[in-house]
Amino acid sequence: MKKISLPLLGFWILGCGIFILANGQVEIYGYFEPQYSGIYLDSTYYQSSYGKLRVDLSSTDIKNVRFGADIIYLNYFGKKTWDILEFLPDSIRNAIPPYQQRFYQFSFKDTLYLDNAFVRLHVRRLALMIGKQQISFGTGYFSNPTDVFNTKDALDPNYEQPGHNALRLEFYPIPRLNITALLSPIASDWENSGKLGRVKIGLGHFDISVLGYQFKQTSTDFYTFQQTVEERIIVGGDIVGELLGLGVWGEGIYNIAEISDSTSYELLVGGDYTFEGGLYTMVEYHRNSSAKDDHQNYDLNDWMRYITGESKTIAQDQIYGLIQFPLTDYVTIGSMGIFSITDQGAAIIPMVNYSMYENVDITLMLNLYLGSEGSAFSNTLGTGGFIRATVYF
Amino acid sequence: MFKNQIFAITVGLVVIITSIPLFAQEEMTAEDIIRNMTETLNPEQSEGKMKMTITTTSGDERTFVYHTFAKGGGEKSLMKYLEPSRIKGQTILMLNDGDDIWTYFPKKNHVRKLATHAKKQKVEGSDFSYEDMGGSNTFTEEYSSMRLKDENKEGYTCYKLELYRKPDSDAGYSRLIIWVDIETLVPIVIDYFHEDDPELREKQLILRDIQLIDDIHTPTQYTMYNKLDDTKTHMEIIEVNYNVDLPDELFTEEGMKQ
Numbered sequence: 001m002k003k004i005s006l007p008l009l010g011f012w013i014l015g016c017g018i019f020i021l022a023n024g025q026v027e028i029y030g031y032f033e034p035q036y037s038g039i040y041l042d043s044t045y046y047q048s049s050y051g052k053l054r055v056d057l058s059s060t061d062i063k064n065v066r067f068g069a070d071i072i073y074l075n076y077f078g079k080k081t082w083d084i085l086e087f088l089p090d091s092i093r094n095a096i097p098p099y100q101q102r103f104y105q106f107s108f109k110d111t112l113y114l115d116n117a118f119v120r121l122h123v124r125r126l127a128l129m130i131g132k133q134q135i136s137f138g139t140g141y142f143s144n145p146t147d148v149f150n151t152k153d154a155l156d157p158n159y160e161q162p163g164h165n166a167l168r169l170e171f172y173p174i175p176r177l178n179i180t181a182l183l184s185p186i187a188s189d190w191e192n193s194g195k196l197g198r199v200k201i202g203l204g205h206f207d208i209s210v211l212g213y214q215f216k217q218t219s220t221d222f223y224t225f226q227q228t229v230e231e232r233i234i235v236g237g238d239i240v241g242e243l244l245g246l247g248v249w250g251e252g253i254y255n256i257a258e259i260s261d262s263t264s265y266e267l268l269v270g271g272d273y274t275f276e277g278g279l280y281t282m283v284e285y286h287r288n289s290s291a292k293d294d295h296q297n298y299d300l301n302d303w304m305r306y307i308t309g310e311s312k313t314i315a316q317d318q319i320y321g322l323i324q325f326p327l328t329d330y331v332t333i334g335s336m337g338i339f340s341i342t343d344q345g346a347a348i349i350p351m352v353n354y355s356m357y358e359n360v361d362i363t364l365m366l367n368l369y370l371g372s373e374g375s376a377f378s379n380t381l382g383t384g385g386f387i388r389a390t391v392y393f
Numbered sequence: 394m395f396k397n398q399i400f401a402i403t404v405g406l407v408v409i410i411t412s413i414p415l416f417a418q419e420e421m422t423a424e425d426i427i428r429n430m431t432e433t434l435n436p437e438q439s440e441g442k443m444k445m446t447i448t449t450t451s452g453d454e455r456t457f458v459y460h461t462f463a464k465g466g467g468e469k470s471l472m473k474y475l476e477p478s479r480i481k482g483q484t485i486l487m488l489n490d491g492d493d494i495w496t497y498f499p500k501k502n503h504v505r506k507l508a509t510h511a512k513k514q515k516v517e518g519s520d521f522s523y524e525d526m527g528g529s530n531t532f533t534e535e536y537s538s539m540r541l542k543d544e545n546k547e548g549y550t551c552y553k554l555e556l557y558r559k560p561d562s563d564a565g566y567s568r569l570i571i572w573v574d575i576e577t578l579v580p581i582v583i584d585y586f587h588e589d590d591p592e593l594r595e596k597q598l599i600l601r602d603i604q605l606i607d608d609i610h611t612p613t614q615y616t617m618y619n620k621l622d623d624t625k626t627h628m629e630i631i632e633v634n635y636n637v638d639l640p641d642e643l644f645t646e647e648g649m650k651q
Contacts, residue, residue: 029478134502247508274510329449392479
């Protein structure tokens with residue numbers, strides 16, 4: 001991928017900003033978000049933090065046209081370089097030859113990038129969206145099998161996702177029927193670009209969608225660092241609605257690989273309920289058939305693909321839970337929990353959200369891993385957490 | 394004699410004419426009043442801008458501004474937040490009188506359908522729940538009503554109505570008492586009683602500053618007092634227009650994204 005010069009990008013953004021401001025057509029808003037993270041690992045306390053500035057631009061001045069963009073600057077401090085092998089089970093770490101171990105280090109580098117930049121044109125029942133944009137499919141909270149564009153962090157699933165280059169056409173022939181065609185031009189030619197079709201329909205108190213997606217998937221062999229690109233077709237769908245007073249949802253995909261002729265499926269079902277007084281509870285079950293059903297068989301590739309987001313889970317079966325309660329007008333307390341049925345590993349993530357001022361949120365989350373070594377949420381991953389302030393402007 | 398007859402006829406006519414509305418009002422049942430009140434509060438179409446101020450127990454205030462659209466006498470409604478920037482662009486769509494609710498998160502370009510239980514949740518931490526904000530037919534569909542003795546309330550002569558939740562209803566309040574201005578048929582005060590205790594007053598809504606806008610009597614100030622939490626939320630109509638022709642497409646997923 002061709003690298004963009006940061007100073008050049010900065011001048012371009014500044015130029016666009018001055019032009020837009022001079023014409024008074026665009027709203028500017030965004031947030032600044034410092035986050036302090038700490039982790040206690042192998043008798044050492046590490047701190048790794050960042051400051052994030054996001055500036056959004058949007059305009060709806062031209063009839064039937066919406067322009068939106070955001071630029072993000074990330075500044076890291078504290079411990080920036082990490083050795084992934086430190087987090088892996090001894091059996092896997094010890095099998096890596098010493099001369100190869102430096103390849104498993106990665107560093108956070110300060111970055112400035114264009115996160116989203118799109119134009120959306122709409123005429124009555126038709127909308128065309130071109131550019132780097134948010135693509136978000138699925139009804140699940142912790143994970144979305146139907147969303148092949150993003151991989152949620154199960155420990156912070158509500159956090160925003162990066163934009164993706166795409167051309168999206170949406171057609172609304174009748175109320176509660178939405179037909180989407182999406183081209184993801186990640187390659188230089190049509191053949192290798194991702195093509196997605198999705199139909200979403202509302203039936204009674206349910207929203208149901210089906211989708212098909214043809215794309216090239218890159219998978220990495222982390223022993224040799226060789227990458228394989230393979231055509232895949234996924235078909236699937238999602239549903240969300242209500243049953244016996246409970247909110248219910250589900251989504252699933254069937255994944256067919258062209259060359260290796262392998263198939264797999266992924267399924268997620270969930271439900272939620274709000275009690276009197278505002279106590280909110282939610283539970284989800286997630287099965288990923290491409291993951292292993294015995295944690296003794298997790299290998300380097302399984303771990304690395306999970307850590308880098310190439311695969312959504314390392315364990316085949318997981319249960320997620322969330323409980324939240326508005327303690328005061330401005331303070332919400334709660335906890336997430338993840339339990340891996342496959343390897344009996346578990347993580348508990350207590351959290352507090354404090355709306356300090358109208359445009360200032362403080363979030364505190366802790367990560368407590370309870371699994372034995374080798375499990376998905378092993379206590380060898382360390383105990384840590386973060387405090388994040390988000391100041392909107 | 395003739396003068397006396399004229400006088401008697403005149404007095405009789407005056408009595409008859411002036412008593413017609415009183416007689417008609419006396420004849421109005423609780424259901425009639427609720428229906429008329431609902432029609433007054435939910436014109437066929439409307440577009441407006443509202444300012445919502447939440448006051449907490451400690452006296453802190455939070456302010457929200459949003460754009461609202463409604464059609465079909467409130468059967469469809471859409472509200473898009475304009476301020477603060479923390480939630481700018483977030484949109485709530487309610488269809489079927491609030492039975493179906495969707496939220497749109499612009500930062501994720503994601504639309505999510507909410508289940509009915511979410512109607513109990515506070516809208517952005519305010520003292521209004523989704524149920525309070527939507528559902529033009531809630532009073533008639535979810536509650537059975539009876540008329541009590543008329544009363545003066547907040548300076549208005551009012552019909553007083555008592556509404557009980559129907560046995561098969563899942564409404565969030567067990568009982569309501571509503572005072573409706575006899576002249577404009579605008580509700581002046583609504584008392585909301587706890588879901589599980591019909592004697593425990595949970596909230597009180599007071600509507601003020603009734604103005605005639607586009608020939609429709611419109612309360613322009615709403616204050617919801619939470620009697621249990623000792624908080625209040627004030628809503629003010631910044632602008633409203635009833636002479637609008639809103640397309641049906643506005644009340645769809647596409648409309649939320651515009």
